[in-house]
Amino acid sequence: MSHTNVEIKAKCNNQDRIRDLLRSLNADFRGTDYQTDTYFKVNHGRLKLREGTIENHLIYYNRENTPNPKISEVILFKTEPKSFIKEILKQSLGILVEVKKQREIYFKDNVKIHLDKVDLLGTFIEIEAIDFENKIGIEKLSQQCNYYIKLFELSEKDFISFSYSDMLFEKQNH
Numbered sequence: 314m315s316h317t318n319v320e321i322k323a324k325c326n327n328q329d330r331i332r333d334l335l336r337s338l339n340a341d342f343r344g345t346d347y348q349t350d351t352y353f354k355v356n357h358g359r360l361k362l363r364e365g366t367i368e369n370h371l372i373y374y375n376r377e378n379t380p381n382p383k384i385s386e387v388i389l390f391k392t393e394p395k396s397f398i399k400e401i402l403k404q405s406l407g408i409l410v411e412v413k414k415q416r417e418i419y420f421k422d423n424v425k426i427h428l429d430k431v432d433l434l435g436t437f438i439e440i441e442a443i444d445f446e447n448k449i450g451i452e453k454l455s456q457q458c459n460y461y462i463k464l465f466e467l468s469e470k471d472f473i474s475f476s477y478s479d480m481l482f483e484k485q486n487h
Contacts, residue, residue, distance in 0.1 A: 314389045318443040319454035321382045324471040325438040328428045343418040352478040353406040380472035382458045412477045
């Protein structure tokens with residue numbers, strides 16, 4: 314499955330307040346997922362295998378490293394837990410880094426909100442306005458993303474340009 318999204322990632326020290334706001338909006342809480350994202354060495358974009366208690370996908374995505382809301386082109390392939398695909402990718406491409414996190418997953422219409430606790434990095438929020446059927450358009454996705462940035466009172470100084478993998482790779486190699 315291929316889709317486009319506009320997303321933002323930010324440091325977040327007020328997850329309780331955001332959780333309360335999500336409840337007041339009647340956001341659909343999908344559960345708490347314990348995920349390991351294994352990033353593989355690739356020449357273009359990012360390729361990761363997500364192994365979780367809720368979500369299990371091979372994910373390829375391409376996006377700019379910018380702190381502001383960014384456009385991502387995403388390709389998802391559903392996988393089974395404990396599949397051999399990890400070993401195949403490890404042997405053929407090599408592992409760049411593994412990211413372990415606890416992720417609360419919420420949906421409000423086509424907007425997916427993650428409250429993350431990432432091992433060795435801290436607490437974050439991700440907002441993804443997703444165009445599952447390529448019918449919404451970038452402008453509307455950007456408006457949705459900006460709506461939640463304002464609602465959650467996220468500060469631009471807390472916006473993150475890079476993926477968790479980039480931050481963890483940097484931390485482990487310095």
